[in-house]
Amino acid sequence: MSAPAPDPVAPVARPAPRLVARTVEIDDPGPLLGLLPPGAEPFSWVRRGEGIVGWGEAARLRTTGPGRFREAERGWRRLLAGAVVRDDVGLRGTGPVAFGSFAFADASSAASSLVVPATVVGHREGRWWLTRTTTGESGPSIGATIPGPVSGAPPQQPDGPPPGTVVFADGAVSSPDWESLVGRAVARVERGELDKVVLARDLLARSSTPVDVRGLLRRLAAAYPATWTFSVDGLVGATPEMLVRTQVRLVASRVLAGTIRRTGDDAHDLALAASLARSSKDLGEHEYAVRSVVEALTPFCAGTNVPESPFVLHLANVMHLATDVTGVLRDDVSSLRLAEALHPSAAVCGTPTAAAAALIDEVEGMDRGRYAGPVGWLDSDGDGEWGIALRCGQVGDDPHEVRLFAGCGIVAGSDPAAELAESAAKFVPMRDALGG
Numbered sequence: 508m509s510a511p512a513p514d515p516v517a518p519v520a521r522p523a524p525r526l527v528a529r530t531v532e533i534d535d536p537g538p539l540l541g542l543l544p545p546g547a548e549p550f551s552w553v554r555r556g557e558g559i560v561g562w563g564e565a566a567r568l569r570t571t572g573p574g575r576f577r578e579a580e581r582g583w584r585r586l587l588a589g590a591v592v593r594d595d596v597g598l599r600g601t602g603p604v605a606f607g608s609f610a611f612a613d614a615s616s617a618a619s620s621l622v623v624p625a626t627v628v629g630h631r632e633g634r635w636w637l638t639r640t641t642t643g644e645s646g647p648s649i650g651a652t653i654p655g656p657v658s659g660a661p662p663q664q665p666d667g668p669p670p671g672t673v674v675f676a677d678g679a680v681s682s683p684d685w686e687s688l689v690g691r692a693v694a695r696v697e698r699g700e701l702d703k704v705v706l707a708r709d710l711l712a713r714s715s716t717p718v719d720v721r722g723l724l725r726r727l728a729a730a731y732p733a734t735w736t737f738s739v740d741g742l743v744g745a746t747p748e749m750l751v752r753t754q755v756r757l758v759a760s761r762v763l764a765g766t767i768r769r770t771g772d773d774a775h776d777l778a779l780a781a782s783l784a785r786s787s788k789d790l791g792e793h794e795y796a797v798r799s800v801v802e803a804l805t806p807f808c809a810g811t812n813v814p815e816s817p818f819v820l821h822l823a824n825v826m827h828l829a830t831d832v833t834g835v836l837r838d839d840v841s842s843l844r845l846a847e848a849l850h851p852s853a854a855v856c857g858t859p860t861a862a863a864a865a866l867i868d869e870v871e872g873m874d875r876g877r878y879a880g881p882v883g884w885l886d887s888d889g890d891g892e893w894g895i896a897l898r899c900g901q902v903g904d905d906p907h908e909v910r911l912f913a914g915c916g917i918v919a920g921s922d923p924a925a926e927l928a929e930s931a932a933k934f935v936p937m938r939d940a941l942g943g
């Protein structure tokens with residue numbers, strides 16, 4: 508006689524998955540981005556060769572809506588509560604880590620995620636490490652097992668295929684329409700409805716061959732060494748803007764706002780940098796962004812340090828006014844909690860935040876998805892690094908397609924044609940990396 512079928516309504520005991528992570532020190536395996544294997548979704552957070560890369564998936568948390576940060580953080584803590592960790596290195600970013608990327612808007616249809624890769628390789632301060640993480644059901648047996656032995660460094664991978672031929676098409680809004688909506692936003696600012704709004708546009712890239720994200724990352728890192736080269740769930744880019752980084756009780760944020768295009772002529776670019784540093788329009792736009800970050804950080808800090816005037820950050824395509832804000836945290840607060848508090852800063856939304864967000868909703872004509880949202884990673888202590896997802900593109904379900912994004916801060920006196928040209932300059936990193 509066969510066994511009775513299980514009662515479909517009987518409660519099934521389903522213990523939370525248990526993370527089991529092991530970190531070991533390894534010899535220099537060569538460039539981190541060269542380690543990403545073909546055929547696996549790549550995770551990356553790398554600047555000047557340091558940072559972390561990962562592949563494979565041990566665990567994934569998916570959230571949406573206004574509670575997307577809190578829910579992700581709760582999920583991460585739940586995963587860690589039962590984790591079995593052996594970490595022989597003990598640096599920031601060793602032990603289990605989650606890469607994350609969060610939607611810009613509460614109402615976005617894009618899901619936000621925290622993903623724990625099965626393999627992570629990291630490099631910082633002259634040391635390299637390898638973390639392998641698995642998930643099992645919790646229970647007495649798995650609790651006793653640490654994966655191992657962890658073998659040596661993974662090998663460097665051969666270069667992927669060369670980029671295909673890429674054609675670009677308008678995204679949600681054509682260039683002339685975007686210019687006119689910028690004009691309408693300038694009028695609203697000049698009427699006093701708000702001080703600043705950041706408006707973005709998208710471009711659709713179609714490649715003759717499937718896009719190789721690993722190749723994009725390598726080309727972005729080579730051309731933009733001052734940026735953080737990221738890849739999380741198909742969102743790929745090289746951001747110059749650090750929303751928040753924590754290390755024990757120290758917190759830092761790099762605020763950018765105020766932009767000028769480079770010409771390629773060094774002497775002329777130096778003169779442009781000097782004019783940017785004196786431009787009252789750009790200094791005003793920058794001040795809004797710095798203030799929004801300082802106001803969001805202050806409740807968490809025993810003290811903050813805000814330089815009196817910005818410096819000029821030189822990238823290959825543009826130069827930005829930049830301010831590095833630092834602080835000492837009062838309490839044990841995670842980098843993700845701080846990213847939530849800081850998002851959206853006036854660098855990507857505007858001032859006042861609610862009015863700017865409403866105007867973006869009203870006129871931009873697209874869902875930003877995870878563009879301009881926090882992207883980065885956090886570890887089991889809550890320390891991590893969260894950039895703002897800029898100079899990036901979202902690889903589609905069809906790997907021949909990438910949706911690129913760029914935006915500009917609009918204040919009183921902004922010129923729509925100049926803003927369109929600035930947005931074009933901000934597309935350059937991804938356009939070049941795609942081979943277009």
Ligand SMILES: C=C(O[C@@H]1C=C(C(=O)O)C=C[C@H]1O)C(=O)O
Pocket residue numbers: 705707748763764765766827854855897898912913914915916917933
């Ligand atoms: C919105 C973007 O960039 C932001 C807007 C800037 C500006 O308007 O000057 C500068 C840097 C970023 O904070 C983007 O790159 O898409």
